[in-house]
Amino acid sequence: MNNGSSRTITGEKTGLRQGTATRRAGKVTAAKIMVAAKEVLEQEDVSRFTMRNVAERADISLANVQYYYKTRGDLIEALFVELEKIYQQAYDDHLRTVGTSPTERFKAVLNFNFNEITSSKTRRFFVQLWAVIGSLDDFSGAKFGQLYAIDIAQLSFHISALVPDESQEEVTRRATLLAAVIEGLMIVGGEQDMNSPWTRSLLKSAEALAFRIALGDQALFSEV
Known part of the structure; x- marks a missing residue:
């Protein structure tokens, strides 16, 4: 992986029908659909996330969208990969x-994530994506787990570099906890000015907590 930054976790499952988007024109069309799907969630109401509206935004026919992604579930699977x-x-x-x-x-990874979660565009996208995911998997959490496996894998890679002698199971546990902290800040923090004293103080505390989690500070995990 370039610059030793992470590892791929979604594998080969893309949501695309087998045999589609193998030629250049097909890849271009599939990419247009992905851009359109992402824009719908970023810029429109979640009720607008339909195959028809994605097709409209991509300026292609509904039949063309359904050729590449037969269902909304397939579209979401592909969006995870994207x-x-x-x-x-x-x-x-x-x-x-x-x-x-x-x-x-x-x-640097923490700072990247903190910048992301204080972005209104990012928050709107994920809040709406959560709603779509919930309706697709009957709120079982299966697709949520698939989505956040991406984040957990990214964080695990960098935690492993900090504690190279730690087991992968323990690294994953810490990364899962840290991912929950980051997502929780996005939910409860609301729209924030990164330059405000309050936000800077909050994120500084979050950074300190993140390092304690990553390094396995036992004070956090000791039984009461």
Whole structure:
């Protein structure tokens, strides 16, 4: 993986029908559909996230969308893969600006995530995506787990660099807890000005907590 930033977790499952989007024109069309799907969730009401409205935004026919993605569930599966690619590239770009120290890189990963969760565009997208996911899997949590496996894998990679002798099971546990902290801040924090003293103080405390989680500070986990 470029710049040692992460590992891929979604594998080959893309939501695309087998045999589709293998030629250049097909790949271009599939990419247009992904852009349109993401824009609907970012810019419109969640009720607008339908195959027909995605087709309209992509300026292609509904039949063409359904050729590549037969159901809304297939479209969401493909969107998961697209999100992984987007965030992988964003991580890589961000980490090119920092040194090679695991501590420095972990701090950069935290700063990247904190910038994301204070963005109104990001928050709107994920809140609406959650609603769509919930309706698709009957609120069982299966697709939520699939979505957040992306985040957990990213965080696990950098936690492993901080504590190379720790077991993968323990690293994943810490990454899962940290992912929950980050997502929780996005939910309860609301729209925030990154430059306000209150927000800076909140995120500084979150950074300290993140390091304690990553390093396995036993004070956090001791039984009461």
